Amino acid sequence: xxxxxxxxxxxxxxxxxxxxxxxxxxxxxxxxxxxxxxxxxxxxxxxxxxxxxxxxxxxxxxxxxxxxxxxxxxxxxxxxxxxxxxxxxxxxxxxxxxxxxxxxxxxxxxxxxxxxxxxxxxxxxxxxxxxxxxxxxxxxxxxxxxxxxxxxxxxxxxxxxxxxxxxxxxxxxxxxxxxxxxxxxxxxxxxxxxxxxxxxxxxxxxxxxxxxxxxxxxxxxxxxxxxxxxxxxxxxxxxxxxxxxxxxxxxxxxxxxxxxxxxxxxxxxxxxxxxxxxxxxxxxxxxxxxxxxxxxxxxxxxxxxxxxxxxxxxxxxxxxxxxxxxxxxxxxxxxxxxxxxxxxxxxxxxxxxxxxxxxxxxxx
Numbered sequence: 001x002x003x004x005x006x007x008x009x010x011x012x013x014x015x016x017x018x019x020x021x022x023x024x025x026x027x028x029x030x031x032x033x034x035x036x037x038x039x040x041x042x043x044x045x046x047x048x049x050x051x052x053x054x055x056x057x058x059x060x061x062x063x064x065x066x067x068x069x070x071x072x073x074x075x076x077x078x079x080x081x082x083x084x085x086x087x088x089x090x091x092x093x094x095x096x097x098x099x100x101x102x103x104x105x106x107x108x109x110x111x112x113x114x115x116x117x118x119x120x121x122x123x124x125x126x127x128x129x130x131x132x133x134x135x136x137x138x139x140x141x142x143x144x145x146x147x148x149x150x151x152x153x154x155x156x157x158x159x160x161x162x163x164x165x166x167x168x169x170x171x172x173x174x175x176x177x178x179x180x181x182x183x184x185x186x187x188x189x190x191x192x193x194x195x196x197x198x199x200x201x202x203x204x205x206x207x208x209x210x211x212x213x214x215x216x217x218x219x220x221x222x223x224x225x226x227x228x229x230x231x232x233x234x235x236x237x238x239x240x241x242x243x244x245x246x247x248x249x250x251x252x253x254x255x256x257x258x259x260x261x262x263x264x265x266x267x268x269x270x271x272x273x274x275x276x277x278x279x280x281x282x283x284x285x286x287x288x289x290x291x292x293x294x295x296x297x298x299x300x301x302x303x304x305x306x307x308x309x310x311x312x313x314x315x316x317x318x319x320x321x322x323x324x325x326x327x328x329x330x331x332x333x334x335x336x337x338x339x340x341x342x343x344x345x346x347x348x349x350x351x352x353x354x355x356x357x358x359x360x361x362x363x364x
Contacts, residue, residue, distance in 0.1 A: 001164065001165075001170055001171040002171075003165055003171065005034075005144065005145055005146070008030075008145055008146060008150065008165075009027075009030040009031075009034075009145060011155070011158075011162075012026060012030060012145075012150070012154045012155070013026050013027050013030070015154065015155065015157050015158045016154060016157060019157045019255060020246060030145055033141070033142060033145050034145070036095070036142065037142075037143060037144075039101075040096060040097050040098055040101060040143075043098035043100045043101040044097060044098045044100075044183075044187075046098065046100045047098050047099050047100050047187065050099075050100050051099050051100070051187075051190055053190065054099070054186050054187060054190055057186045057189065057190065059182055059185050059186065059189075059197055059215065060195065060196065060217065061196060061217050061218065061219065061311075061312070062086075062185065062196070062197040062198070062199060062215055062217075062218045062219075063080065063085070063086060063196070063197070063198045063199070063218070063219050063221065063311055064198075064199045064200070064201055064204060064211070064215070064218055064219070064220050064221070065077045065080075065198070065199070065200045065201075065220075065221045065223065066200075066201060066202065066204045066205055066208070066220050066221070066222050066223065066274070067202060067205065067222055067223030067224065067225075067291075068202060068205065068223075068225070068230050068231075068234055068267055068270055068271060069202055069230075069233075069234040069237055069238075069267075070225070070229075070230050070233035070234045070236075070237055071223040071224065071225040071230045071293055072223045072225060072291070072293040072296050073135075073200050073202065073223050074133075074135075074200070075296070076221065076223065076291065076296070077133060077135075077198065077200040078132075078133045079326070080198050081133055081198050083319055083322065085196070085198060085311070085313055086194055086195075086196035086197055086198040087188055087189055087191075087192035087194035087196070087197060087198065088133045088188070088197070088198045088199065088200070089133070089134065089136055089139070089184065089185075089188045089199075090130070090131050090132060090133055090134065091128065091129070091130050091131070091132055091133075091134040091138065092105070092109060092112070092130040092131065093187075093188060093191065094134060094136065094138050094139040094142060094184075095139075095142050097139065097143070097183075097184050097187060098187065099187045099190050099191050102187075102191055103191075109130055109131060112130060113129060113130050113131075133200075134200075135200045135201065135202060136181060136184070136185075136199045136200060136201050137149060137200075137201055137202060137203050139180070139181075139184060140177065140180075140203075143180060144176070144180075146166070146173070147166060147177075147203065148166055148202070148203050148266075150165075150166065151163065151165065151166045151266065152238055152263060152266065153238070153241070153242070156259050156262040156263050156266070157255070157258075157259055159258070161262070163262070163265070163266060163269070167206070168206055168207040168210070172210075174207060174210040174211075174214070177203075178210070178211065178214040178215075181199070181201075182214075185197045185199065202270065203270075204220070205222075205270040205271070205273055205274040206269070206270055206273040206274070207273075208220070208274055208277050208278075208282075208283050208288075209277055209282045209283060212283065212284050212287060218287065219287055219288075219289070219310060219311050220287060220288045220289070221288075221289050221291050221307065221310075221311075222274065222288055222289070222290050222291065223291050223293060224290055224291065224292050224293065224358075224362045224363065225292075225293035225294075226293070226294070226363060227268075227271065227351050227352070227354075227355040227358055227359075228348060228351055228352070229293075229339075230267075230293075231264065231267055231268070231346075231351055231355075232339035232341055232344060232346065233339060234267050235260060235263060235264065235267070235339075235344050236339055238263060239260070257345055260344050260345060261345070264344070264346065268354050268355065271355060271358050272355075272357065272358075275357050275358055275361050275362070276357075278361065279357070279361055289306070289307065289310045290362060291303065291307070292362070292363070296330065297330050297331070297333065298330070298331060299327075300323070300326055300327040300330040300331075301323050301324055301326075301327035304323045304327075305323075
């Protein structure tokens, strides 16, 4: 299935225009992204002149954190990077991918932050900013106007089921996507003067075998959290952004529920795809470590020792001290987030039934 970028732009334009009865923002946004792509592409060519080492740089033993949104991926991702195990991409670097351009833009970040889309994020659900370490999946929207971000925030508003547009089983862009990540990661490593990449890609849940085929020495940390927590939390994250942007909870109930139902099914599908590949031995399990959210909260020090051994990293004494301190903080942490399933038109029984294999395989 081939779907051109022009078709994606026009589809989003008509879906969002009809949904919100306003047209100009939804043609301006993709056009700005296309302009951004041209500018960034030009400066990426200049990277080969000003940073020639990028051409021959290799991505060695990348660490990739995989899992549904709100499963603990952000915490682990940022923790590993903060403690200098490797480098990760900040949000502004996912937008302005060229190292040459990044060197020019960095002094302007305080100004750009005033216009950043991160202002629409709920700080309670997910604290972020232009300089925050973020999921590499976001770059697919900025670069190709494609991927799961396109589906989660735009295509789900359609009355038609457009999941096939981002489903790697129906529309496989693995070569394009993984080559892009490799190119982007080379620049991230160059900018941060690091030799190991730490990425976060929830989309790999749906395409793990292909990802392992591309990055043969990579290690995956797969985050697992009780679906009764991760599903409503993921829905809350997205609808929180949309509520700040478009007053989501003031929209007609049929439009809201259609959106929630499609997003719910997509979040469930991410869980089921990875489990299916795992249970049917399509994944090289020796290069994957299952990381349970509940253990990250109750046994962080023990878990981290296993993670460091898995990724072949020798911690310093200061790092070990930090792990012990963080373990105490995790045990005492009490989340203030409460999610009303009725608000999303869901029940515990439905989530448990839809995710029964997740409980059997990973949470038994």
